[in-house]
Amino acid sequence: MMPKILSVDDSRTIRLLLVRLFRPFQCEVLEAENGEQGLAVVARERPDLILLDYNMPVMDGLTMLRQMRAEESLRRLPVILLTAEAGCENIAAIARLGVRDYVAKPFQDADLLAKVNRILPLVPRGNS
């Protein structure tokens, strides 16, 4: 079964960029527009990795993380924060919640792929 990457971001532009970025690899990219939708997708699809925005309407990334970490089965689900607000205080707050890494927006494709690859080895499509 292909690994699943969940993109939680209120920007459709960013979600489409991520879908496009991971298209050459054997993985499925799932999408959610905010933390609330993200939690529902996590419960339904059990993704292998979450790329999480910080600042979103309805439910922000920090709240989604806290709710996930409160549940035993989701405590170790790897998360990479993808944020325009990569300030020290924000990074410290999310580090306490066990975020594996963070990438500042706008991200470089190679940088994000390298960080994802460290958590979820990416296999090009067409390779067995």
Add this chain to the structure above:
Amino acid sequence: MSNTPDAVLTSAAGESLVHVVRELLGWTVVASPEVRGAPGAGWRTSVSLRARDWDGAVTLEFSDRFASEALQGMLGDPGDAAGARDFAGELVNMVAGRMAVRLESTEGTCRLGTPDVRRREDAETQEGDSSAAGRTDWNCAGHSLSLRVRSWPLGV
């Protein structure tokens, strides 16, 4: 009252715009003082910033053609009005986010609001034309971009 002169914020905003457009689109942005505002139909997109001692806002204006060419370059499709609106909000969010990081050592953590994206022609009717205060004009791959930064003491 913040001791941060507007020139510092304007400079941080300009550096952030140049960085974000280069990283996101691979395009070069240069200051273009002879340009006055971004002509034609387009978008006016703003996001608020709250620092330790002041509130502020960053506003970016650009044409529909800039948005569609940017989306074409990023996604291989010029997109529709909804796509352009989303792009406009995300672009100003990234510029303000970069500013927040840049200013953190002197201004403390800067919190960003949610981007407010309007058609420029509607915004001009409701708010009037954007004043020249705190505004800089830029040229990006033949497109005119207008960037404005304002700040005021907390609670005003």
